[in-house]
Amino acid sequence: MKAIIFNLFFLSYLINADIKFIDRIAIIVEEGIIMESVVNKALENAISNLQKANSEMPPKEFIFERVIEKLIMDEILLQKAKRFGVRISDQELNEALAKIAKQENLSLQDYKKKIENEGKTFKSFREIVKEELIIGRVQSGLVRPKIMISDQEIQNYINSSEGEELIATEYKIDQVFLRIPSDLKIKEREKLEDKSKKIIKEINDGLNFDDAIKQYSDIKDSEDMGGFYWKRISEIPSLFENKIKNMKEGDFVGPIKSGAGIHILKLSGIRGDSIKIEEQSLVQHILIKTSEIRSPKQAEDLIYEIFERSKEEDLSILARIYSDDPGSRLNGGKLDWAPAGIYDENFEKVIGQVELGEISQPFKSSFGWHILKVLDKRKKNISDELIKDKAFRILFNRKFNEQLQNTLEEIRSEAFVDIKISSS
DSSP states (O other): OOOHHHHHHHHHHHHHHOOOOOOOOOEETTEEEEHHHHHHHHHHHHHHHHHHHHOOOOOOHHHHHHHHHHHHHHHHHHHHHHHOOOOOOOHHHHHHHHHHHHTTTHHHHHHHHHHHHHHHHHHHHHHHHHHHHHHHHHHHHHHHGOOOOHHHHHHHHHSHHHHHHHOOOOOEEEEEEEEEETOOOOHHHHHHHHHHHHHHHHHTTTOOOOHHHHHHOOOTTSSGGOOOEEEOOGSSHHHHHHHHHHTTTEEEEEEEEEEEEEEEEEEEEESTTHHHHHHHHEEEEEEEETTTBHHHHHHHHHHHHHHHHHTTTOOOHHHHHOOOOTGGGGGBBOOOOOOSSSSSHHHHHHHSSOOOOOOOOOOOSSSSSEEEEEEEEEEEOOOEEEEEEHHHHHHHHHHHHHHHHHHHHHHHHHSSSSOOOOHH
């Protein structure tokens, strides 16, 4: 009887007690494991995110499979990261967190409060972001070497209708047009050809292009004086397309013969998100550094001595003898054409102050002591480079996503995985 009473008492205790079940292994992935609590938490987050987005809730089995596959793939990549020695510094992590906060127009401190107000700890959120960064770096390392993009692919994309829509460059083209009637005799045609060459000579000699249109063009009374104003390349006659692409703003070309007549074109304007004119400088300099055998005072004395000698001697020869800049010394101290913002702050400041062809007074940068001479300045249209860079990024991202999917499927198929739980 005592045994029966004890059993009933113990059963009642089990029913009413707050029992904590021991966590168990849900998935084995290679040499790692994923616990059931991790799976349940991931399922809760997935369902919560779908509810917040007001999305139609898919079947439970579908959500379960997607969550399981995501956890498996993350575990495989994190194990690879450990083997490869992939690390994310605190600075990189803080920058990523600040970027996430900025996307919601919050400071990092305010975003931290937002996370904590949602019942989460910022420490766990920080770890999640860190894992995502590590996984992204592993994916990049696996996929990038497999992606090849040729110059021809880039050009084909730029020339495609999709490329044109994304790049959206528009051209303003003026033209002088000499009409050739279909029944015009050969000698009369030749006269018109000679006339077109005469017009080009006058333009070269200083005749304003607008005045040339008014004096000579047969369609000057048409819309836009017979020009093509703010047209995309696909809207410009194919006869002119390649010529326009190779022209800079202000250039003119001709004569161009068509079935209708003779054309002289001027590219009067270019506009679009990818259009950029960059101011560049061509600089020659001498750098003197301190070293184990040259004190700061000796370096300063030497640059002043070179400066005095440069008033009488060739700067190129002095650079080859004395400059401590290995990149430019053999070229007589000459640097490549470069836009503002490339060099050290003090170096940039002196470039902006010194007159063209004048040698600067000695000055100090973070690299050492310098004298410099601005050889030339120019404005360069770098739109082509920007367009090619934009096209490359689009093609790269497209190929990356395709190759990433193939790579992940390959890695998944090769991995040992044992799933010990089900959705039921």
